[in-house]
Amino acid sequence: MELVKITHENLEKEHICCAIANNKDSQVTSKKSWLKGRLDEGLVVLSSKKKMGYLSDPKYMKYKGFETVDNANSYFELMYLPFSHETENPHFKQHLKEIKHNDSQNGFWLYYTNQCPFTAKYVPLLEEIAKKRSVDFQVVHIQAKDYNFL
Template sequence: MELIKITHENLEQEHICCAISNNKDVQVMTKKAWIQERLDEGLVFLKGNVRGKCFIEYIPAEYAWVPIEADGYMYIDCLWVSGQFKGQGYSTLLLEECIRDSKAKGKKGLVILSSQKKRGFLSDPKYMKYKGFERADAAAPYFELLYLPFAQNADQPCFKKVVKTQNSLPEGFVLYYTDQCPFTAKYVPLLEKMAQERQAKLQTVHIRTKEDAQNVPSPFTTFSLFYNGELVTHEILSEKKFDKILADKGL
């Protein structure tokens, strides 16, 4: 399979694998705008020359929109191969290219966010550990930070302390989100409307800088919904799923 690297020159005409609608779709627009601003920081979006989810996105950890300490590492935002492309070695192809590129850039290793068991929007822990990744740190309720060091004496990455001190969050729902994932552009306004109609207290925090993202009390800054200081879910919600959560809270 031919791999295509997104650049300033081809961003407009290439589709983004996690959002393959036309460029006027709000999800595509927000994701591409986010990528555009990250390219000069070393973001790499590498995709298969196919129409579907077959890509890897990574960035130097110092610029990653996650609350971690991993200087000198490369952080993998997303490795996603799905549908008809699964089981054909494309995940390995993309990961090996990321390793090659990261070594060429003098990185200490790779870091990726995972969980105790396979969960949506997080890397598959079984697959990553099969590829040599080890657990570097953990955070409640189920997050794990995995890393693949390129040398035995490489520093071990970890979560920032802010991830483990969530008791200062206000009452009610608090939603942290970024434009890193295209789906938030569609669903966050719908959730805000639902909360207003149900008279549920919902505070949305749109993270717009890496500095703010690196100080969010959740490892998954793309979308993290809290209720009374406890994480409800990191999985980007549809209206139906949010309706169930509201009902469970008696709202």
């Protein structure tokens, strides 16, 4: 198997999604758009001390060279793989580190990026389900590194 380095020049023609073969699919185009903005920064993933549902597996991420650069609420870990050592490490904002579970507002909050191609399809579906069930549902689409994790 050949290892292909994704660059600004070849991103549009390369296959980047393990689950979707059609490059014209909205999920693939949203992932490529997200990736285009990250190629010069590095990759950031949300994890936890041990593998948890919907979070990246910390052992696998460490194996791939990611390192934990911040944590919040003794549950979430921010893992980072910089593409350059000239970039500042990402971090959680201080107020997120101080929130306790029972301090949360009612309803459901979803923070997401297009790192996962399936968000393009499933976030609108979740919004519709919440609306039908009268659940307070807030969506925060993180689109830039300098969002600094809220």
